Amino acid sequence: MTAMAYEPYPSDDVLLEGFLALQTPEGFKAELIDGEIIVSPPPGGYHERAISQVNRQVMRNSPLEMDFSGNRGLVLPSGGRCPKNHVIPDGVFAPAALDLFGNDMPYMPPDDVALVVEVTSTRPQSDREAKRCCYARARIPLYLLIDRDRHTVTLFGDPEADDYTTSHSGAFGKPIDLPAPFSFTLDTTDFV
Template sequence: MAHEPLSQEELLLEGFLALDTPEGYRAEFIEGDIVVTPPPDGDHESHISVVVKQVTRKSATDMDVSGNKGLKLERGGRCPKNYVIPDATWTPTSARLFWGAEPWMPAEGVAMVAEVTSTRPERDRDTKRHCYALAGIPLYLLVDRERGSVTLFSEPGNDDYQQVVTMPFGKEIEVPAPFSMTLETTDFA
C-alpha cells in the first residue's frame, strides 16, 4: 500500500519534533518555520521574574505557572499548527493541566501566556500574538523592552485579540479575571 507523500509543512514539523537543540536553546515551530532561540539575557529573565512574582502574589485565583511549557496550538487560519514555548504560562491550579502533560500540551484551559521581547521582538508582537489568539488563549501579556511598554491582549476572536491595553513602563496595568489584579511596571523602567 502506497503512502501519500508528506507536504513540506509536514516534513518540517517532523524534522522539528526530532530536533535535539543545544542545552539552554529553545526550538519552536511557528507558522511553518523552525525557530531556534539562544538562552535569554539576564534583563529578559528579570522582567519575567517580576511578572511571575506579582501574579503569584496578587492573583485572585490560585494559578500554576511554567516558564518552559511547550504549547501545541492547533487552529485553522493563519496558524494551522504551531509549537511554541511562552516565557510564562498560567493555568488554574484546580485544573491540574501541567500534571501528566506531554512535552507539547494543548492550549485548552491556559488562562494567560506572557512574553518578554528579545532578539526578534516582531515575532512576539505579531506572529505569536495571532497564534495565541487563534488558539483561544484568553490573555496575552507582552513586556516590550524595546518600546518600554507592557501590553495586555484580551478577548480573542477574528484571528486576533479584540481588546488591547498598552501602558508605558512605570504605569500600572489591570489584568482581568480570573487574575483580577494590578500589575506594577515600575521595576521595568
C-alpha cells in the same frame, strides 16, 4: 518519462517531523510558528527579571491559585502553512485546580490556559505579531507582551479569529490592570 513536481517548501508533515527531531543546545529553545522554525538563545537577566516580576505578582495577588510554567510548550492551531504551531512561551499561567502541567509531555494543548506572557528578545516582531495571532487563534483569553525595545507593556484580550479585539498599553512604570481570574493591578516598575 513523467516530470516530477518541484515543491519549494517541505510538506507540512516533513516540516513537523524535522522540527520535532531537532536537538537544540542546552538553554536554547526551538519553536515552529506558521511554517518557520525559530531557534532562540538562552534569555538574559533583564528578560528573566520581567518574567520573575510577573510570576511573583500573580502568585501573591491573584485571588485564584495559579500554576506557572516557563518551559512547557503549547501546540496551537495554525493560520499559515503549518498544520500546528509549537511555541514555548516565556510564561504560561493556568488555574492550579485544572492541573494542566500534570503530565510529562513537552507540549500541551492551550485549553484552559488563562494567560501567556512574552518578553521581546532576539525576534521582537515574532512576539508582537505571529505569536499574538497564534495565541488568539487558540482562544487564550489574555496575552501579556513586555516589549523591551519599546519600553511598553501591552495586555491583549478578547480573542476572536486571528487576533485580539482589545488591548491596553502603557510605558514601563505604568500599572496595568489584569482582569479576572487575576483581578489585580500589575506593577511594571521593575521591567526595565
